[in-house]
Amino acid sequence: MKGKSVVLAYAILRGDFNSPIRIGRYVSIGIHTILRPPTLIESSGGRSMKPTMSYLPITVGNNTRIGKYCVIEATAVGSSVFIGDDVVLSKRCIIKDCCRIEDGTVVPSDMVIPPFSIVKGCPAKIVGELPESAAVDIVDESVDAYTAFVQEQQQQKR
Template identity: 35%
Template sequence: MELSTVYYNRAEYIETDTGNKVSRKSVICGSQNIILGGKTIIQTDCVIRGDLRRTGGGHAVVIAIGRYCLLSQRSIIRPPYKTYKGIFSYYPMKIGEHVTIGEGSIIEAATIGSYVSIGKNCIIGRFAIIKDCCCITDNTVIAPNTVVPSFSVYSGSPGAYQDELPECTQELYENKSKDYYAKFTPLD
């Protein structure tokens, strides 16, 4: 299926040297603790919480997002947290390349691999690990600490294994994310 061109208001987006397109209407806290790999699109009303980090020394990078990712409108990305030995702490989150996060989804995973599609209105629980080449369908709730294996489709509440993805998933998701980026065009 051919993707149609998506037009956006050039004044609403900031474009970085590495090709990231970030909506001025998104909320990005602690930007010094967030790394964007390049050619990532962060749409309107997204919330990325880079300010939630461990106090004291240690990791400065709170959220790392790979190349060609799409964070759709109203998605929320915040690092996972837990209390360990009486101390409340946030932990870093890593999102791979060619990852699409649907509208209204809330992400608190420890790791999301590359070539992953997360549908609309999903909740990815704290410290979940989503391996490479996965599909999480719309309205799915992935419980905290769940490991979603490669080439699997998860859906439901709570999210459960539904199907297997073909070996060409990596190519399909890569082509889709590059095509979306190419067709995300400013109105002039």
């Protein structure tokens, strides 16, 4: 975690699978959200054909907001991404930079969402496109949200 990021109450980051979780700056992770490394099941090849399971790393870019009650098993979530509440990012999906994932969306395993996409539904579908100015707007919003959080915490201590 690079700093100036917020992990709210009851969020779970499963770093115990010997697979790193990398989180950028100005990231907000909502209450009751779970980040767990996605699994990859491979066949060893030989006669036994015994499958082996490994865990892949998770990367969350800068200026990204993950809502409450989400389950994140994505391989990568880009920078300047807004993820609504109750979203499921299934195993190994990839969310590129500057995307908006609407509340209640379920992104299926291995789906790649291109930059500037608005995604909604179960299963997820691209329903629109963000303007190019969204890249700057999302950065400003994430910095403002962090600043407001810090000020609120300081007031509660008084």
